[in-house]
Amino acid sequence: MQTLSTPVKAAITELTAQQHEPFYLYDLDQLAKHLKTINDQSIVKLWYAVKANPLSAVIQTLDQAGFDFDVASSGELKQVLSQGIDAKRVLNTGPAKSKQQIEEFLTLGVTTFVAESVNQVAWLQEAALRHDTQLRILLRVQLRWPNNEKNPLGGDSLTPFGLGADEWATISLIDYPNLDFAGLHIFQWGNMLDASKLASLWQQMIAPLVSLSKRLKMNLRILDLGGGLGIPYSREDSAIDWQAILTSLAQFKADAQVDELWMELGRYAVGECGYYLNPIIEQKKNYGANQLILAGGINHLLRPAVTGQAFPATLLRESQATTVPFTLHGPLCTALDNLGEHQLPADAYENDWLLFSQCGAYGFTESMPYFLCHTLPAEFIYQAGEVRCMRAPLTPSEYLR
Structure with missing residues (x-):
């Protein structure tokens, strides 16, 4: 947990003498220092999940730190683009991608999408054909865990995020010539503080994900592990070990034999x-x-x-x-x-x-x-x-x- 610096506390104290209503303050110097620490590596490509905090100054700080941007709505996309960020640096996630939203994203220049359903794959192909372009696609996979282990984003219930491996295996990738199926996306946990638990979850995912890529005849180049890295909200909790995370990711990357690992960080980036x-x-x-x-x-x-x-x-x-x-x-x-x-x-x-x-x-x-x-x-x-x-x-x- 970060300690409030003396200059920032002085600034806050001065603000409370001027303000009569609650307010937020974001320490961008602290943020920039943290981002440099986590992005100074070559193991995993880091995207910023804009849902965590879409404030323009926060986005600009992430941009300067070399992050690209994960957006899940038209509003988030326009907020990112308004900061002068190229649409080619945007990844579109989120379960509700309508035909209208897909059309808008392509018109604004976005070319990388996480597909959550067979319908979305078809709609992306139709839009790419209209725009005479190629899109980079990741299929989001929803896995079931053994021994009734709770999925932190959905418990034991179904979620709207992606499809199971058997559902994805019903499609033929060659039916979508304007889509480059570059990889798979998997993210089913939130605010994790245990690096060893994450490593265990990631290792369990290799076999089913690689197996699915083979069933699809996909050249699996990218695995996107989403986010889920936590920050402590209690003094009894310890911060997650970033170096241990990088070690686990390097091993995962080697075992899965992929060219790239991606993660979309929100809370862990800016919280x-x-x-x-x-x-x-x-x-x-x-x-x-x-x-x-x-x-x-x-x-x-x-x-x-x-x-x-x-x-x-x-x-x-x-x-x-x-x-x-x-x-x-x-x-x-x-x-x-x-x-x-x-x-x-x-x-x-x-x-x-x-x-x-x-x-x-x-x-x-x-x-x-x-x-x-x-x-x-x-x-x-x-x-x-x-x-x-x-x-x-x-x-x-x-x-x-």
Whole structure:
């Protein structure tokens, strides 16, 4: 877990003296340093999963670090292209690719796609033929795991992501002359912190994926392992060992005998660069439990309600008071608006600010900001000693019609 640097904390403290509503700040210097560390290798090609955080300044920092971009919607594509990034550096993922979206992506210059269904393969062929072009295609494979092991993206149930090997084996690749079937895509886990567990999962995948490529008569050049690398949200958790990951990937690449490995990183790329600042409205005690009511909740940070795992939270100012457990509640009229239980100083009161860390990924754009018509949070960046506002707070009168 990243430690807040003294200059960034000073910048945040100054901002809290100026702001009255919750806001985000992203430390782009910290982000650039992290990206250099993970991309300074030749084992795996890294794409940035834009869904994690589509802010323009974040995308620009990823671009400067040599990442290409995984987009799953027209909105994400246009946000990437608006930063001056070539469409040839875009990979289109996502389960819902309509004919209209495929046409739009080709018109804008995208040539690399992950196909999730036989229908999508046919639609991509039709569009490529109309545009008189060749597309690079990866087929997304959904595997079942032995011994009823839970698939972190779908449990034991079916998911909309890709098809099983038997379903894919029914197609004939030569029926799609405008599609270059370069490889397979597989991604069925999320926020993994155990490098050895990931290595084990990857090794189990080699045989079924290679077998499928042979059934399809595919020249298997690329294996895309998606993402899933996690960051710690609890002080009891340790950061994943990146060097151990690279060692496992190198072995996987050799065993699978492929030319390229790809991964789309979201949380692991940007999660630790972000902070969310949230003012306390009041402290109260209820049935013997300590509660803090906050100005922002799952309207800005939905993840705790979805996963049951909170973002780390600390009191921004220094305090010598004894820490006690507090349950944190946002302003929404639902019991779901709970940001977890945290050990905080007993003198945390109204007008104090809480600092939530690990918020660079799956923060504001994953939230439910319009419920109860609260102000949308501002987003700031910190870079080279300067703070810049990327989006000012947006009041309900500005977004409601």
